[in-house]
Amino acid sequence: MLRLPQAAALRENTASLTSGDMIRPILIHPDPRLKKLCDPVAEITPDLLSLADDMLTTMYDAPGVGLAAPQVGVNRRLIVVDCAKTPDAPRPLVMFNPEITWASEDLSTYEEGCLSIPDQYAEVERPAEVRARWTDRAGEVQEEQFSGLWATCVQHEIDHLNGKLFIDYLGPLKRQMITRKMEKLKRERARSAAAQA
Ligand code: NI
Numbered sequence: 001m002l003r004l005p006q007a008a009a010l011r012e013n014t015a016s017l018t019s020g021d022m023i024r025p026i027l028i029h030p031d032p033r034l035k036k037l038c039d040p041v042a043e044i045t046p047d048l049l050s051l052a053d054d055m056l057t058t059m060y061d062a063p064g065v066g067l068a069a070p071q072v073g074v075n076r077r078l079i080v081v082d083c084a085k086t087p088d089a090p091r092p093l094v095m096f097n098p099e100i101t102w103a104s105e106d107l108s109t110y111e112e113g114c115l116s117i118p119d120q121y122a123e124v125e126r127p128a129e130v131r132a133r134w135t136d137r138a139g140e141v142q143e144e145q146f147s148g149l150w151a152t153c154v155q156h157e158i159d160h161l162n163g164k165l166f167i168d169y170l171g172p173l174k175r176q177m178i179t180r181k182m183e184k185l186k187r188e189r190a191r192s193a194a195a196q197a
Contacts, residue, residue, distance in 0.1 A: 022054045023061050024072040028189075029117050029165060029182050038070055038077045038161040041096045044139050048078065052094045052137060055080045064115045066153040068160030071116050079157035083149045095134035098158050101143065103127035110152045112166045118185070120178045124169045126155050 027034055041048060051074060059067040059080055069078040077097045084091040108128035113121045130151050133143040146154050156166060167175045 021057065024054050024058050026058065026062070026067075026071050026115050027073055028186055029114075029167070030179055031116075033073055033075070034070055034116055034160070034165065035163040036070065036075055037163055038068075038075050040077050041135070044096060044135065044137065048076070048096070049137055052078060052080060056082075056092050056094070059115075062115050065149070066157045067115060068157045070160055070163075077161045079154075079161065081150070081153050081157060083153050094137045095132070095142075095154075095157075096136070098132055098134035098154065098161075100130050100155065100158060101133050102131035102145075104129040108152070110149070112152065112156060114156070114166055117165065117167060117178060117182060120167075120181065122166065122170055122174065122178075124152075124156075124166050126152055130155060132158075 051069065051072075055067050055069065055072060055078070058072065059065070059082070065083045066079065066081045069076045079095050079098055080092065081095065082090055082092045104127045106128040107125050109123050109125045111121050112124045113119075128151060129145060129147045131143060131145045132154050133141065136142050159165070159168075167178050170178075
């Protein structure tokens with residue numbers, strides 16, 4: 001999710017941070033692969049660690065502050081997030097099987113975007129703070145409380161694993177308008193790809 005000005009600066013400082021060297025194509029809504037319930041990760045294999053590295057590279061390159069495996073066409077419960085506010089101190093989180101274990105009653109509104117829905121933003125209301133549990137890349141179970149942009153981002157990315165997009169929180173007219181824009185964008189991209197072939 002979320003393209004932010006600081007993400008562009010982060011990209012400069014994180015180029016050598018991850019070993020993933022492959023920028024993977026990001027699926028654009030509407031795509032049936034973005035609407036599926038993702039399967040849990042039973043074992044953290046070298047292939048999945050390599051995928052996580054590629055996802056971080058892809059996220060920083062976009063630039064964005066979060067990316068979920070289904071957005072690169074992999075139907076597994078894996079997200080990467082980095083909402084660090086300063087480019088000097090990146091904090092890439094790789095979260096396998098992430099789940100929300102507690103959410104605050106307090107809500108907050110954030111103007112969200114999504115790398116699978118380029119250049120479209122809308123206000124979404126969510127719990128202001130959440131506690132999340134996940135398995136890290138070393139196979140250790142972690143639990144942490146998030147607030148602010150981190151809380152929004154973790155919830156947005158976990159939604160992806162359940163086939164849910166931020167536009168699903170909007171009214172039907174707004175959602176349809178954005179979906180039509182994305183269909184048009186995909187047609188234009190297909191045409192220009194065909195023209196180059
Ligand atoms: Ni997203």
